[in-house]
Structures are given as structure tokens and as C-alpha cells.
Amino acid sequence: MVPYKNKAWKEEMAVRLDFNHVMARFMGEHHGVFDGEIESLLPEAKEIHNDIKEKRARGDLPFMDLPDQDVKPVLELAKQLKKRCESFVVLGIGGSALGNIAIHGALNHPFYNELSKTGRKRAPRIYVLDNVDPDHLAGLLDILDLKKTCFNVITKSGGTAETMANFLVCQKALIDALGREAHGDRIVVTTDATKGNLKRVADREGYPCLVIPDGVGGRFSVLTPVGLLSAALAGVNIRELLAGASFMERRCRKMKVWENPAYFNAAVHHILNTKRGKHISVMMPYSNALYGVADWYRQLWAESLGKRRSLDGREIFAGQTPVKALGTTDQHSQIQLYVEGPNDKVVTFLAVEGYGRKMEIPKSYEEMEGIAYLGGHTLEGLIQAEQRATEYALTHHRRPNLTLTLKAINPFSLGQLFMLYEIQTVFSGGLYRINPLDQPGVEDGKVATYALMGRNGYESQKEALGAAKPKDDKYVLAL
Ligand code: PA5
Secondary structure (H helix, E strand, O other): OOOOOOHHHHHHOOOEEEOHHHEHHHHOOOOOEOHHHHHHOHHHHHHHHHHHHHHHHHOOOHHHHHHHOOOHHHHHHHHHHHHHOOEEEEEOOHHHOHHHHHHHHHHOOOOHHHOOOOOOOOOOEEEEEOOOOHHHHHHHHHHOOHHHEEEEEEOOOOOOHHHHHHHHHHHHHHHHHHOHHHHHHHEEEEEOOOOOHHHHHHHHHOOOEEEOOOOOOHHHOOOOHHHHHHHHHOOOOHHHHHHHHHHHHHHOOOOOHHHOHHHHHHHHHHHHHHHHOOOEEEEEEOOHHHHHHHHHHHHHHHHHHOEEEOOOOOEEEEOOEEEEOOOOHHHHOOHHHHHHOOOOEEEEEEEEEEOOOOOEOOOOOOOOHHHHOOOOOEHHHHHHHHHHHHHHHHHHOOOOEEEEEEEEOOHHHHHHHHHHHHHHHHHHHHHHOOOOOOOHHHHHHHHHHHHHOOOOOOHHHHHHHHHHOOOOHHHOOOO
């Protein structure tokens, strides 16, 4: 084994992308990408690459510089919180929650919260609350010992209705349990440095604050304190996570599409989407641990690229619909559709070369061939064989698919994944000629919620909502 964190270790841990089965050579002309199509993108790619470089130099793409941040404040706060709580609840939504879920799912024990305190190395249980379902929140409050619980309220804008509502409910529960005075060191805020209502509340209440750097949007914020605090608290090596992101960021500096994994993946998806009718991008990890990454990717790809207008104002309705599936589970639910249904998808397998645990399948019932063949193999061998089998089935039916292989699931490889897909998304924005960093559709929904909930200043939107959506009772069926 190469020594940990050596240059050679990092090279060994590099994620690998296999694009064979998206290329026309294997998929045929109707469903695959020709080398020449990649070549013809080169002038445009050069333009986008230079634009990314300029924006980065101007400080407009600060997510790319996150690997260099000073993580001491996060580590220090995590150390203090560890002494204070046995449960830690993240309150956030979208980009202020999905990165946390992805990190914990990938890097913690699969049943982390069920482990004993010793099993968790005295770190708190971690919960991420990203909905305002009353049954769910009430259920969580039922099981928490509020005297030993801390909350991390995360919102970049400092005003998202769901997060603020959950905050108010949890704050009251804490005050009821501990008293006004004592509740203050049980809430930590992660938000903008100066703007937003949550920042005002934090200043008034004296809650400790971590800052989401300017210009880092929600879905690009997993490597800011948004994702890092709860990760550090659970014992994840956040420096290694950032080292992985840095390693990938360097790999994605090359202008040549063929040599830049983020650009190549973006180019392939763009061609398949705009020229071959692949309107759906499926991410299918063969690992329960990486399922949260597929969810994180779903938001990144959907919110960044799903845009009505191009930068020059034309109506283009850009974007691919991202879908998550889990191998092998969804082989028994989705694969029939992917193999024989509409040929409108490109599938990305997330494969793992070395799982953390070895599980041998015992030899038994040797007289029954239908069972005996499994004996002596490992579960790792089986899940890897099933991934290759699904890849074979898709390829055989000319369904474009690519495989991203992780040597192992660790902070270094996860950091690479995050950075790869973030850069890929920005480059894709260039190919679609849209702004991948805004989300006007999400903002529309937020404004409509404010209006419906009677927030002052949103009266005209409430009227407009009523007028825009008249309903006819004849279309409402009571069964
Ligand atoms: O990526 C985004 O910008 C959004 O998905 C936000 O993360 C989400 O809407 C939550 O916003 P906020 O962090 O402001 O509460």
C-alpha cells in the first residue's frame, strides 16, 4: 500500500472515467458521440475555458478556490460543539442540506446514528432536516434529548421559509427545555457574512456564526462551512476532503477537452442531450454510501442547467433531467425501462473498486446449483459483477453509459467528485450558453411562498397567484 497522502497515494486514489460506451464506435451513429463532434467543440471550449479563467481571476467563481480555505475556525467550533452535544441537527434545504447528506452518507458508518457513543468516537449523532413536514420534525423532536442537542441553521440568503420555520420551531423547543439564557450556545448559524435576517437574529441572540463566502451559491457550497462543520463534528477528515477537491481542480485546469475530465464529461452530455435526444441523465451508484452523492448531483445539474433563456435572452429551455438510481436495488425496478424503454437517457455508473468491508458468501446447499454458485464469492465481487452486467445490457441495447470508478470511498475521492461535477456544471453552462449560477425558477417559488404565507411586501404577488391559477371544481375528483 502506498503511504497515505503521498503524491503516489493521491495518484492511486484518482477517480477514473471510462467513456467508451458513450462513443459512436460502441453506440452507433444515432446514440453515440463521434470523436469529430468533440473536436468541433474545441474553439467553443477554448472560449469557455478562457471565460472560466477570467471569472476565477476576478473572484466570480470562488467555489474553485475553496480547497485553499483556512479550516481552523470550523475545526475549533466542531471541537467545542462535540463537548456540548450528543445530537447535532442541521436545518437547511437544497444546497444548504444536500452536501451534508452526501458527506455523511458516504463517509460515516452506514448506521452511524445507531452506534454507541464509543462507536461514534464520542461524536454526536447527525440529523439533517431539509423539509417542513410537521410529522417528520415532530418525530425528530420526540427522540431528541434537547438538553444534549445542538442545531446548525444553514441558509445563504438568511430567509428561506422552510429553514426559518424549522429554526423557529426548534429554537422555541430549546428555550422551553433549557431556558432563554442557556439555549444560546446550542445554536450555530451558517450564513452570509453580513446580509439576511438570520444574520440579524444571530447577532441579536449571540449565536456563533460561520460564513458562506460571497459568490458561492447554495449548490456549490458543500466545501464551505455549510458541509464542513457537521462533517468535522462527525470525525470526517475535512482537510483530506479539500485535498481531493484540490487534486481534481488541478486536473480540470487543462484547456484541451480530451485531457480535462470535467470538460469531457460536459461535452459528452451536451452532445448527447442536444443532438441525440438524451434528455435524462441518470446517476447510478453501486454503493449505498454514494446514493446521497447522486441526490446532490441531481440538484446541481437540475438547478444549474435547467434554464428558460440563454445569456442573450433567447428562449431555449435548456437542461437535462437528472435522475438517481441505486445499483443493484434499481436493477429490479428501473433497468427494464433503461434497457428497452425510450432511448432518451445517458447513465453514469459510480463504481467502487475497493469497498471498505469484505463479506464472503458462505458455501452452502452445494447440491443446488442455483444457490451453490454464489458460495465462496464475496458481496463485493457480486455487486461489481452486477454493475458490469448492467453496463453490458445497456451497451448491448445501445444505451449510452459511462463509468466513474472510485478506488475507495474516502474523503479524498469524495472531494474529487464534488469538484469534478461543479466544474463540469459551470463548463456545461458555457456550452448551453446559460448562466449556471442563478436559479430564477427557485426564487419564483420562494416569492410565491412568501405571498401565500402573508409576508408583508408580497401582496401583489398573492393577487397575481390567485388570478394566474383559477381552478374549476369539475376537475377536482372526490373519490
Ligand atoms: O442552490 C441554491 O442556490 C438553492 O438550492 C439554495 O441552496 C436553496 O434554495 C436554499 O437557499 P438558502 O441557503 O438561501 O436557504
